[in-house]
Amino acid sequence: MSVFFACIQLWTACTLASALPSGQGSEDNAGYSSLWDELSEGFDYSLRFLTFGTYQAVADSTQNPDNDFLQIPRYMADLDLRPDAILSFRRLDVSIKPRMNLRWSAWENGTRKGDEEWEDDWFINEWLARMRVARGLFVSYGRENLQWGPAFLYSPSNPFFLDNGRSNPKREVPGMDFARIVWLPGMEWTISFIGNTDKGRQEFISGDFKEAYGFKLDYSGQQGYAGLILSRNEVERDRFGAFGGCTATDAFLLYTDFAFCRGSDVLYPVEDDTSPFGASMQAVDEQSSSLKGALLVGGSYTFLAGPTLTVEYLYHGFGYNDDQADYFYRLRRDASDAYGGPLWDLSRMTLGQTADPGLRFLRRNYGMLQYNHNDIKNLLNLTFRWTQNLDDGSGQFISIVDCLMGDHTQLFFIGTVNFGNGNTEFGTIVDSQWMIGLEYTF
């Protein structure tokens, strides 16, 4: 696998070098009187400035005893600067998205009660260098948030990202490092080879990042579109994913997104006589040859008056069944009870694993209903989304409101309310989160 990555990086470096100015007469610079004109024409940028305040009501659950484990602040105030720049120069496209975040946090419960903290973070969330090496053939390397598929809730076919960024559009999904070769044999088909070489800005709480590479085949035709993804990670776990959709009528869309693989790295609660808790979180399917999968089906309908209703159902075969969930919550309770005692290290490790067992969703069956209406009176965008865990009865309500004020400014409000007790999926971390802010684009 490392040979693959080395070849991609070498190829990218060589082809980038070949994009440098090579004198007059090239077909790629036709129509420009000077190099400066050509560069100016190909350069574009935007600068967004966001300021927002967040209130979070911490849930009372065994995952976060006395809010000491996750230490969730009650109040946060953020200031974000998000410039995006793109240069298209002959065969080369380069983009960069540096970010600055300044955050004030205050705690009102738990061991940090009364604390306040200022943090600043300067980073590059995404960047990309892409070269067209031949007609229809592209090579790229960079830090990307590589997303595909039509689903809102979850995109099982994507082996690289669990989060598709749909739950909070103001928070950017951290990018990871990818090398890609993309070949377009025709208008309808696209073949991609993708190497995920580094975790970039993604954080993995309990598991480690694993290099992975994949083959992706996309089809886009008059009747609809589809994608197929075969991937393998560095522990040689193979995964098959696919998605597809069609515009059934001018108003009605249907789609699906699914994946399956042999074995998984997901942590499951298992009986463990060596643990003082009598159980531990283990990747029991690591060597398993049994197939597990996830399937999402969805559809949306746009009414003449403007609103769009979207419905999705997810079967998430990697999640816990009732017995595993009972065991999970029992283990988490024991770890929580031991928190701060002589088994503090073990307790912390266990709570870290229960907080991030490697699952996008904890259980197996989910439903989602979304109402979206944009450009109401040229002023307002509304999205309301209800997600129901059909196994434990907990639910999540998300409202996203954008108010357009003038040419540069948007006022936004994002509210999340979780329903369910501390031993349910959505009742575990926060009861509610309210975010209000202003986005100004220069």
Add this chain to the structure above:
Amino acid sequence: MTPEEILSSADRARGNVEGIEWNIDIESIEGEHTQHRSMMVKARGYNCLAEFISPPKVKGRKLLMIDRNMWFVKPGLRKPVPISPRQKLMGGAANGDIASTNYAGDYQPTSVSDDTVNGEACYLLDLKAINKKATYDRIKYWISKKRLVGVKSDFFTVSGKRFKSATFEYNNSIMISGTPRPFVSKMVITDAVITNNVTAMTYGEVTLKEIPDSTFNLNLLMR
């Protein structure tokens, strides 16, 4: 000329050509609120990429249409959202309204009669959608007899109710096989119920150019 030939000719003046680039300025008036947006559109056949260039708050948003499959891409939200042609672009304009017109492929003329629009002699075609992907169920389309371009249309719901009207101007020109042909320069959409809700789409100077397949590829969109 047959009704189908008249319709095909009118289509050619609204984008049904190989490789074209234009700017569209949209002004929407709804009640007391007026909004302006500009987008750069690259189209080839029935594929189209529209990128919002102003105002700054929408700059960088993209609308990709591959035939009737459409995606919306927002800066900072990398995952493209599949959308329907009926979804509102702005004001009274639907996403399908900026795509190349393919009335000859999507609609069947059920009757042809004579009429006039602002004193100009026109064919009045009654068009019925022949596939479910068409943006509108039924259209009454006035096509100038002299210029063979659509000058007015009424759009109807499945229940037969007129819900919006549009008028067209053709002050742009493109060269096809060495011959100048008129090309759409303005489309004004008026809501049938609230008649002071008006959306005007002004098409900037049209440039014929080769648009590669990669322009319409979701995997290669710079976001």
